[in-house]
Amino acid sequence: MNDYVLNTWYPLTWSRNVGRALTAHTVVEQQVVAYRTEGGNVIAMEDACPHRLLPLSMGKLKGDAIECGYHGMTYDCSGKCIRVPGQKSPPPNAIVKTYPTHENMGLVWIWMGDPALADVGKVFDLPQYHDPKWSAVEGDALEIKANYLSLADNLCDPAHVSFVHLTTLGNAASEDIPVHNEEQDGKLVTWRWIIDALFRSSRCGCGSRSSRESMRDA
Numbered sequence: 001m002n003d004y005v006l007n008t009w010y011p012l013t014w015s016r017n018v019g020r021a022l023t024a025h026t027v028v029e030q031q032v033v034a035y036r037t038e039g040g041n042v043i044a045m046e047d048a049c050p051h052r053l054l055p056l057s058m059g060k061l062k063g064d065a066i067e068c069g070y071h072g073m074t075y076d077c078s079g080k081c082i083r084v085p086g087q088k089s090p091p092p093n094a095i096v097k098t099y100p101t102h103e104n105m106g107l108v109w110i111w112m113g114d115p116a117l118a119d120v121g122k123v124f125d126l127p128q129y130h131d132p133k134w135s136a137v138e139g140d141a142l143e144i145k146a147n148y149l150s151l152a153d154n155l156c157d158p159a160h161v162s163f164v165h166l167t168t169l170g171n172a173a174s175e176d177i178p179v180h181n182e183e184q185d186g187k188l189v190t191w192r193w194i195i196d197a198l199f200r201s202s203r204c205g206c207g208s209r210s211s212r213e214s215m216r217d218a
């Protein structure tokens with residue numbers, strides 16, 4: 001496995017993709033199963049039954065618990081085994097690892113590191129997303145067949161848009177606009193403002209959508 005930053009919030013998927021069905025996801029090369037409780041909370045846990053490692057996403061949701069599709073062991077939303085068919089009581093060590101989650105900006109965010117350090121106040125946020133004077137465009141995930149650090153490098157480099165994305169974000173007016181880099185409490189923010197230049201609003205080839213681009217923990 002690559003050496004990932006674990007004590008940080010990662011986007012898991014769009015909130016609309018998590019409901020009353022078990023869905024399988026991969027985050028920092030870890031397999032995760034997610035679902036929504038009857039009360040609406042998002043649960044995320046390791047997608048492996050501790051018994052014989054069948055992906056729990058292949059099981060069934062029963063109330064707020066997952067019943068494994070292999071031998072029926074059942075885990076509540078804290079990951080604790082609450083039923084072993086044919087046994088009076090579940091073994092105390094039959095526990096599935098769970099991950100803290102939080103929803104913001106239409107996304108489910110997941111914390112893959114030490115749960116004790118998961119601070120929802122540190123979930124990435126764009127204040128404009130909540131401002132009715134702004135609007136947001138939601139697309140699907142953009143699959144990049146490259147190391148994630150190459151994407152971080154690309155998104156922290158807005159100077160290229162003047163030459164690479166001439167039909168969308170970039171044009172000659174932005175060529176000499178300086179780029180700023182700021183380190184902010186564990187984040188690196190790269191930005192520049194391009195004032196009074198005409199841009200088309202469609203999506204560009206690298207997935208960038210504005211002249212202000214940021215990447216956490218790059």
Ligand code: FES
Binds near residue numbers: 051071
């Ligand atoms: S593998 Fe899950 S109950 Fe056996």
